[in-house]
Amino acid sequence: MKDERLTERSVDMKDIKIAARGVQVYYGDTHAIKDVDVEIQDKTVTAFIGPSGCGKSTFLRCLNRMNDTIDSARVEGDIRLDGEDIYDPRVDPVQLRARVGMVFQKPNPFPKSIYDNVAYGPKIHGMARNKADLDDIVERALRRAALWDEAKDRLQAPGTGLSGGQQQRLCIARAVATEPEVLLMDEPCSALDPIATDQVENLIHELRQNYSVVIVTHSMQQAARVSQKTAFFHLGHLVEYGETGQIFTNPRDTRTESYITGRIG
Amino acid sequence: MPLLWLVLTVLALAAAGFFVARQRALASAGGEARKLHSLPSYYGFNAVILTIAPAMALIAIWAMAEPTLIEWRVSGAIPESVAADPGARSLIMADVRRIAEGLNTAVEQGALTAEQARDIGGNIAEVRAQLAELGILLGSDVQPEVLEAAQSYRALGTTGNTALTVLALLLAIGGFAIAVMKSDSDFRARNSVERGVLTILVAAASIAILTTVGIVLSMVFETWSFFGMYSWTEFFFGLEWAPQFHGGSELGLLPLLWGTLYISFIALLFSVPVGLFAAIYLAEYAGRKTRAIAKPMIEILAGIPTIVYGLFALITVGPLLRDYFAEPLGFGTSASSVMTAGLVMGIMLIPFVSSLSDDIIGAVPQSLRDGSLGVGATKSETIKKVVLPAALPGIVGAVLLAASRAIGETMIVVLGAGASAQLDLNPFEAMTTVTVKIVGQLTGDTDFSSAETLVAFALGFTLFVITLGLNVLALYIVRRYREQYE
Numbered sequence A: 001m002k003d004e005r006l007t008e009r010s011v012d013m014k015d016i017k018i019a020a021r022g023v024q025v026y027y028g029d030t031h032a033i034k035d036v037d038v039e040i041q042d043k044t045v046t047a048f049i050g051p052s053g054c055g056k057s058t059f060l061r062c063l064n065r066m067n068d069t070i071d072s073a074r075v076e077g078d079i080r081l082d083g084e085d086i087y088d089p090r091v092d093p094v095q096l097r098a099r100v101g102m103v104f105q106k107p108n109p110f111p112k113s114i115y116d117n118v119a120y121g122p123k124i125h126g127m128a129r130n131k132a133d134l135d136d137i138v139e140r141a142l143r144r145a146a147l148w149d150e151a152k153d154r155l156q157a158p159g160t161g162l163s164g165g166q167q168q169r170l171c172i173a174r175a176v177a178t179e180p181e182v183l184l185m186d187e188p189c190s191a192l193d194p195i196a197t198d199q200v201e202n203l204i205h206e207l208r209q210n211y212s213v214v215i216v217t218h219s220m221q222q223a224a225r226v227s228q229k230t231a232f233f234h235l236g237h238l239v240e241y242g243e244t245g246q247i248f249t250n251p252r253d254t255r256t257e258s259y260i261t262g263r264i265g
Numbered sequence B: 001m002p003l004l005w006l007v008l009t010v011l012a013l014a015a016a017g018f019f020v021a022r023q024r025a026l027a028s029a030g031g032e033a034r035k036l037h038s039l040p041s042y043y044g045f046n047a048v049i050l051t052i053a054p055a056m057a058l059i060a061i062w063a064m065a066e067p068t069l070i071e072w073r074v075s076g077a078i079p080e081s082v083a084a085d086p087g088a089r090s091l092i093m094a095d096v097r098r099i100a101e102g103l104n105t106a107v108e109q110g111a112l113t114a115e116q117a118r119d120i121g122g123n124i125a126e127v128r129a130q131l132a133e134l135g136i137l138l139g140s141d142v143q144p145e146v147l148e149a150a151q152s153y154r155a156l157g158t159t160g161n162t163a164l165t166v167l168a169l170l171l172a173i174g175g176f177a178i179a180v181m182k183s184d185s186d187f188r189a190r191n192s193v194e195r196g197v198l199t200i201l202v203a204a205a206s207i208a209i210l211t212t213v214g215i216v217l218s219m220v221f222e223t224w225s226f227f228g229m230y231s232w233t234e235f236f237f238g239l240e241w242a243p244q245f246h247g248g249s250e251l252g253l254l255p256l257l258w259g260t261l262y263i264s265f266i267a268l269l270f271s272v273p274v275g276l277f278a279a280i281y282l283a284e285y286a287g288r289k290t291r292a293i294a295k296p297m298i299e300i301l302a303g304i305p306t307i308v309y310g311l312f313a314l315i316t317v318g319p320l321l322r323d324y325f326a327e328p329l330g331f332g333t334s335a336s337s338v339m340t341a342g343l344v345m346g347i348m349l350i351p352f353v354s355s356l357s358d359d360i361i362g363a364v365p366q367s368l369r370d371g372s373l374g375v376g377a378t379k380s381e382t383i384k385k386v387v388l389p390a391a392l393p394g395i396v397g398a399v400l401l402a403a404s405r406a407i408g409e410t411m412i413v414v415l416g417a418g419a420s421a422q423l424d425l426n427p428f429e430a431m432t433t434v435t436v437k438i439v440g441q442l443t444g445d446t447d448f449s450s451a452e453t454l455v456a457f458a459l460g461f462t463l464f465v466i467t468l469g470l471n472v473l474a475l476y477i478v479r480r481y482r483e484q485y486e
Helices: A002-013 A056-062 A093-099 A114-124 A131-144 A148-154 A164-176 A194-207 A220-226 A244-249 A254-260 B003-028 B040-077 B086-109 B114-122 B124-133 B144-182 B189-229 B232-237 B254-285 B288-303 B306-326 B338-362 B366-374 B379-408 B411-417 B434-442 B451-481
Strands: A016-027 A030-041 A045-049 A073-081 A100-103 A182-186 A212-216 A229-234 A237-243
Touching: A016 A056, A016 A212, A030 A056, A030 A212, A030 A229, A045 A056, A045 A220, A056 A073, A056 A182, A056 A212, A056 A229, A093 A100, A100 A164, A100 B366, A114 A131, A114 A164, A114 B379, A131 A148, A131 A164, A131 A194, A148 A164, A164 A182, A164 A194, A164 B366, A194 A212, A194 A220, A212 A220, A220 A244, A229 A244, A229 A254, A237 A244, A237 A254, A244 A254, B003 B040, B003 B144, B040 B086, B040 B144, B040 B189, B086 B144, B189 B232, B189 B451, B254 B288, B254 B338, B254 B379, B254 B411, B254 B434, B254 B451, B288 B338, B306 B338, B306 B411, B338 B379, B338 B411, B366 B379, B379 B451, B411 B434, B434 B451
Parallel strands: A030 A237, A045 A212, A045 A229, A100 A182, A182 A212
Antiparallel strands: A016 A030, A016 A073, A229 A237
């Protein structure tokens, strides 16, 4: 009993997982993110909402340095994961991406078997001592992504043969298999039907027990359903950031209000 | 009517048909284009297609079939007494053609009138002198039978030409008339043009296929007659290649095939890793500016004629390999070697491998790379474990294409590896390939009834079968292992 209260309290304390200060992103001459400050809490789902082209995906990709793979992108400012500057030259972006996993807009399973898709990260990072260990990791990841029951009899079938929703859950399993601390999701449901969306949203609830989840979404209902914190981006600015309930019922900024009531965006 | 004029007439008729049909269609709708089933120009194009297509098809078929038919008729008419055997007959036919053409030229140039040319038969010596004046020299005295044949050759040509002109014009006019009659507001010209376009496209595809069939058939016939003179077991399993033009040749395929495969193997051993790594660099690492310069530079290699590569092999690579590798290591003293030809051929193949592989790697979706980088893989891990496996079928295709090129290559081998057919494992020994020997057997004085010449077709057919097999294998691999990206 005592233990339970302790864990509850540690959730309640809401440690800050990622702290961003004065972040600027440029694509060539375009100023895509303008001076964004945000603090993302541990074991919380944070939603980024805003109209298309407002920079929410760009900002998300700053958090695991995926923007490094785009030649013209330049990031300034200070982003700390557990107090450590992730843009410090001593930080290995590859190691960082193992700690900050990512799920993309379109399901992108590798053209390999379901098993190999999930085992991909653990193999690269040498997380398994032997085959049995790897089997365990794969099973755990698939269970966490709520795909185990559907996939356990066809682990050697190609991942690309699954349905769209299953593919996206496979990608989530692939991301959680490396035991990340933060999971970034870039519109993970935009290519899915309502049933698959529901499954992924339930999954996000589950994942919150262990991870800090940041989700970019176009659907305000989805943000309201899954997140505890919401950030509203507009034209590269972070306009408003706060408790999801407060943002949707009592926004402080008129732009936020216009967007969630459907007048802009 | 000369062919050119006939074609121009048909074209003019078609152009007229375009306007007449368009006009008629418009008139039937009272000048209002909106009431027509199709846009006005479709009625015009329908007329163009109906006028041109049948007439042109007839002209094309005629042009292909007519010479053979006339030849056959005239040759059949020459009596046995003049042409005893097929060889003499073909010589006489050459004379017949020359006299006929000579007489035609004489008429065109005004040296003879058409009647004189037709009645010239009486004075044979005069024919010879007159043709000599026009620059057409006849080998022997013209026999009356030959002159007669030449006259019938001319007559058949003229009759044929007249028949063709009449038929083609009838077809063109018929098509024109039908198209114009049909052109009213209810006629579905658009759909009719669609069918016409389809027919033209199918005809173009058929020409490509029929040509392939023709090539294969001609090879098969010559190969067949070769195996009538030479035992196929000795050809396919013979270990000796020693053609003798006075008979008793050893025509074993194996030394040549061995040389071909050995040289191709070395070429691929060199070009596949280099080409593939170059492609990976260009596709995954190089910046846009580097790529813009480096890719065309590599592709320049593909534009160098192979004879120039041959020179490079002969004067640079060959002596270099001999002086620094073969002689010090005791492998031999020959500048022409399998190694020389293989290396230079490898250089030639680099752009084939790299350019195709680069395109294929570039076609792997970025989302797969993102997915791999997103779980914390490095760039080279991503390439090794995700990008290359996804691109593998295409890369295998590129390699097999390069292999086909290597097997068919001739000039580099002649200059780099020499022309001595032997079975040897030493890569610094001179060897030769199938293609080089095909050239060797077909140049100089050739007699198409001897095994030594016809063996070239058997060699060519063997190569054809091998490269066909490679292509089929490539297709199979690509189909079997094609990864579904989406």
